[in-house]
Amino acid sequence: MQLLQGETKEGANVSEGNGTRHLTIAEFAARSAGRADEYHRYQIDTNVTKDVQPLPNRFIVKVGKVGLAKFLIKETFQYWGKWDVIMSRPCTYGVFSGPVGGFNPRPKLCVGCLRCTVQHPEFTTIAPNPARAALGDDYVTHLHISAIDEEASKGTIPVRGQGYRGKFGGAGWEGMFTDMSEIVRPSRDGIHGRELIGTSVDLGSKPMSLEFDDSGVLTEPGPQMVTIQVPFIFDAPPASIATPKLHRIYTKTAADIETLVALPADVVRSEGLASPEVVPIIPLTAVATAAGFGNGTRIIELDGWDASLYKEATSTAPHLLIGVRMPFATGWQQQLLEVQAAGVPIIHLIADHHGLGEDGGFVMDTLREAHMLLIDAGVRDAVTLLGSGGIIAADHLPKAIICGLDAVALDLPLLFALQARARGDLSDRERTAIRMPRRFSEKWAVSRLTNLAASWRDQLLEILGAMGIREVRRLRGEMGRGMWQTDLEAEAFAGIEGFPGGGA
Ligand code: SF4
DSSP: OEEOSOOBTTEEEEEETTEEEEEEHHHHHHHHHHHHHHOOOOOOOOOOOOOSSOOOOSEEEEEOHHHHHHHHHHHHHHTTTOHHHHHHTTOTTSTTOSTTGGGSOOGGGOOOOOHHHHHOTTTEEEEEOHHHHTSSOSSSOHHHHHHHHHHHHHOSOOOOSSOOOSOSSOSGGGGEEEOOOOOOSSSHHHHTTSSOOBOOEEEEEOOSSOOBOTTSOBSSOOOEEEEESSSEEEOOOOTTTOOHHHHHHHHHHHHHTTOOEEEEHHHHHHTTOOSTTEEEEEOGGGGGGTTOOOTTOOEEEESSOOHHHHHHHHHHOTTSEEEEEEEOOTTHHHHHHHHHHTTOSEEEEEOOTTSBOTTSOBHHHHHHHHHHHHHHTTOGGGSEEEEESSOOSTTHHHHHHHTTOSEEEEOHHHHHHTTOEEESOOOSTTTOEEEOOSOOOHHHHHHHHHHHHHHHHHHHHHHHHHHTOSBGGGGTTOGGGEEEHHHHHHHHHTTSTTSTTSOO
16 A cells, blocks of 8 residues: 555555555545554564572672671660561671571672671671682673673673772773764663664665666666664574573564574584574685575685685575685684675674684774775675674673674673583684583573673664764664773873983
8 A cells, every 4th residue: 555645634545456546534544544553563472581590699798796796786675576676787788688587697688788797897807709700801801700700690781889999991991992982862761762873784785876778777686685673683602501492482572572693514414493484604625515405594604714615605505695604813814805895794703702813903993904904995785794703792882883893693602601611711703711600491592692782782872872873784884983991091101211212
């Protein structure tokens, strides 16, 4: 039904079949209602999902029994009859409100406000729990793991209510700040759903220009893209912990939130996972099988680069978008341009779990370099950049996009959302010692991953709203929205004695 010229107070003329028909206002409204009802605003539904393997408590609460007993005797006289008050003090968070009060405190409720130690230093001590601090390593800290745990449990944005208590600046992503000075629409409107801030992104290749023949018909094929609703996909779990159950969980969640999951091709085949959401990762030795997945498969990734094998894959599976996984190995810059020049529509850049390449470059810098190389070559829109490695917090997602990624492939955060525990250095992508919880259901795991996705999307909306940016596509490579600690310090302190490169 198409609305024609001639809509009036009495109704509207609509085309129908080969002719037109006049509809009254009521008839037209009834028809239009159906169309409007079909509109679906993207959102991720969340459910509070309890822990199956709670993290160690944040704090160790120690209470001197004699001191507490004296205190309680005094309070008993003072608040005679108000037993709930007597048994709860000195903590308003309920740490001392168990069946026997502070004689058996409940440290899992402690938020570390330190009120008890300030009021009663003679019998209470609060100390950080070393078991909690031992989670993760020097890059993926216990704070990252705790934040992911909370995001996956509640599906909301973690709010502490006490302002930011961390350092301003530091190593890795901490050395980058985002400029949120444009508090304009769509700011809160976009976040609360009154306006739309788009988080969908396109994976694939767009022509850098359009050419038409004399009759106005495009002479080149148009864009070849797959749209996903969030600027992240799921990357394959390490082989050491991969199980059919975990693959099903990733696949189901990816389908639910309308994104993709990359999985090894042999897994996709043997476990019957081929679907529009699954991106099989094909070893270079098996490109002849590129076309053999079916069931709606739209994208495949080659696990490495070889120009002739890529060509073979494109002729074997011309109907698929064929991406290439490319580690940040020495000399990656030249390979990136070579891969793009061969017409690869999706390049998946891979760093280790600490975000480092083989030459020690950190993703914040290497992604910017990759993005600028493609811009300088005049081909940035002809290729999509995906990136894995070193992205372990919600704020890393927009930062990586500002640095030039179109979308991120999540790895470790998915495992920590499922309450995996890791020991030792986590940098190695395959040799990291990670243990999944002993018992968990697929329903529980899908819910945790969905919550994580919702929380990270909401945090992305916050940042886009604060920047006044209507869709995440426009954030890609928007480096004017980023500030780098090194640049700011150089600007502020250049020429001052003692500053590196400063005065004598
Ligand atoms: S530190 Fe605060 S939350 Fe923890 S036990 Fe003391 S009063 Fe309660």
